[in-house]
Amino acid sequence: MNEIESYIPHFIVHGRSRIAQCECASCRAQTPFVTNAWSNQVRHSAQIQCDSVSREVLFERDAFKLHTQPSSPGDGEPLSAWQNNVNQSCINFLIVEDLSIEERLHATGVLLSRLSRDDLNESDASTPQSIGDELLTLAVSGVIRQRFSQMPSIDRYKRDYLRRLAKVHLRVTPDPIASLAFNLKLTELQVMSDGFLEDVLREIESSRQVEAFFGKHGHVWTNYFLHRCFHDVFPGAARNAYDVMFLDLCLDLFCLRSLCAFLADSDVELTEESVSALFSAWHRGGKECLGRDDHVDPLLVGYSLITRKDDRYGGCHER
Known part of the structure; x- marks a missing residue:
């Protein structure tokens, strides 16, 4: 029988024991470990809804260095x-x-x-x-x-998704007062005028705490989106959904960065623990509240969410 390659990301090799012992809300409901097996390759991964997985994915610098081992072909279809x-x-x-x-x-x-x-x-x-x-x-x-x-900055889509964040309720810190302040900030977005939302948007985009944190941890976004690609086999099999899947990536960047700014503004220090908890909570329930299938041109919306007038936004390079 022909053998196939089985791929194991380093974040699993490095953090398997900690992940296996995790007792977060996600792990109490299901095992975090996932194996996607086709007849021509196998990918081992773990759900980022787990707090421990989130921390390993985001902050292990070599999280997606792949380890390979031979495996027997699965009974399913091949990955095309x-x-x-x-x-x-x-x-x-x-x-x-x-x-x-x-x-x-x-x-x-x-x-x-x-x-x-x-x-x-x-x-x-x-x-x-x-x-x-x-x-x-x-x-x-x-x-x-x-x-x-040269891409234009179109803020109306950003304002739209800031308002949609009002539907999100996340428990991202054990401090009940800070958690209440954080969620109140999200609720207030629903009733703000466009002018006030513009001010909020500028504050988010110029947040010193957010810039400092992601400047210090320059590999976090790369690792996060590598997990999206490897775990989800992004963008999926349906070519007619590529535009919506691209918007989904851009939403993650825009919303998670915004949520980090709101968290810092709620007197919660941005640390490996608090940021990884925010990312996992986003995937446990926050993200599904937004919706993303109601746009005529999802590509345009996606592009607009990752551009801004502040030149520093495009100049924050990761290495």
Whole structure:
């Protein structure tokens, strides 16, 4: 029998015992460990809804260094070459050096836009790789950064999703007073005028605490989106949903960054513990409150959520 590759991310190898002993709300309901097995590859992963998984994923610098071992083929269908190659191209963009996470997501959106065209044939599995390599060359040469810098800032979609955050209720700190203050800030967003929301948006985008934290932990966003790609086999099998899946990534960046700013403004220090708890709580229930399927042009909305008028936003580079 032919053997296939089984992939295990380093965050599981490094943190397996801590993850196995976790007693967070998610782990009390289900095991955090997940195995996705196809007839041509196996991926071992873990749910980021688990507080311990979230911390390992976000703050273990080599979280997605992959360990391989031989495995027997599963009984299921193979992971299609097209989907695997699209997934790998998205991963390649996330690890381009000297680009901000916003620029990397922008490049991912350009890739998915081109790959979702009706005239492409999925039977040619080399297409995602060839288009991905072409765009990767543009990213390395600085063209992607230049194009991203020319994107207009459209704040109305940001205001819309700030209002939607009012539906979210998260328990992200054991301090009941801080937790109440945090959730009250979210509730107030629902009744704010556009003018007040513009002020809130500027405060979020200029938050010194958020900039300092993610400046110190420059690999967090890369690790987070690598988990999205590896765990979910992003963007999935449906080409007609690539635009919505891209919006989903951009929503994560915009909303999680905003929530970090609200958390800091509620007198909660941004630490590895508090930020990883916020990310896992977001996936346990906060994110599903938003909705993202009600836009005529999800790509445009996604692009608008990752651009802003403050030049520093596009200049925060991860290494």
